Amino acid sequence: MAPPPLPSTTIVPPFVSLIVRVATLIFLLISLIVIATNTHTTSLNFINIKTKSTDFYAYRYLISSVVIGMAYTLLQTAFSIFFVTTGNRLGGEGLCLFDFYGDKFISYFLATGAAASFGMTEELRRLTNSDMDKFLNTSNAAASLCLFGFFFSAASSIFSSYNLPKKA
Numbered sequence: 001m002a003p004p005p006l007p008s009t010t011i012v013p014p015f016v017s018l019i020v021r022v023a024t025l026i027f028l029l030i031s032l033i034v035i036a037t038n039t040h041t042t043s044l045n046f047i048n049i050k051t052k053s054t055d056f057y058a059y060r061y062l063i064s065s066v067v068i069g070m071a072y073t074l075l076q077t078a079f080s081i082f083f084v085t086t087g088n089r090l091g092g093e094g095l096c097l098f099d100f101y102g103d104k105f106i107s108y109f110l111a112t113g114a115a116a117s118f119g120m121t122e123e124l125r126r127l128t129n130s131d132m133d134k135f136l137n138t139s140n141a142a143a144s145l146c147l148f149g150f151f152f153s154a155a156s157s158i159f160s161s162y163n164l165p166k167k168a
Contacts, residue, residue, distance in 0.1 A: 012159040018080040020159065021073055024152040028070045028110075031145035035062055035117075038142065040135035051132075053139060058120030065113025066146055069153065072106045076156075093165045100164055103157035110150040117143035 038053040053059040076099065082090050089095060121139045124132065 012162055014080065014084045017156065017159050018077065018084050020152050020156045021077045021080055024149050024156060025070060025073045025077060027145050027149035027152065028066050028073065031142045031149060032063065032066045032070065034138060034145065035059060035066070035142035038135060038138045040132055051135065053135075053142075056120055056124075058116040059139060062113040062117040062143060062146060065109050066149070069106050069110045069113075069149060072102060073153070076102070089163075096160070096163050096165060099160040100157070103153065103160045107150055107153035107157050110146055110153055114143045114146040114150060117146070 035053050038059075040051045054063065079090055079095065079099075082088075091098070117139060121136050121143065125136050128136075
């Protein structure tokens with residue numbers, strides 16, 4: 001009687017993982033630029049009041065999650081470039097676990113940053129008049145870009161789960 005066949009292993013090509021990480025980095029960079037430059041000026045009794053996105057805690061959280069996500073993604077992009085060019089994984093099994101858990105953490109961190117920004121924008125839209133629409137729409141655009149970054153980071157998380165060491 002022949003032994004049962006071994007389960008097939010699905011391995012994602014390293015360049016696909018690199019492309020996904022670069023796409024994540026691009027979306028996060030654009031999101032950071034959009035939210036950091038978002039301002040609104042309101043005129044009240046001949047006094048101009050300038051509002052920045054960093055005046056609100058939810059937008060600060062979005063900025064924090066994007067900056068931390070960019071730092072992690074930049075580090076992982078460097079590791080992916082090393083793996084694509086040399087064919088050797090830097091760090092061995094330990095780095096595979098770091099990839100897996102780091103990708104999980106960062107992807108959900110980005111999702112909560114986008115969600116907090118969406119929630120803050122809708123609350124401000126309810127409480128203010130329509131003169132802040134451009135400010136709020138720009139904030140929504142930055143949160144949407146962060147959400148796209150989350151999708152690519154989640155895909156990277158799935159790819160890193162395929163690279164985990166197989167233990168019997």
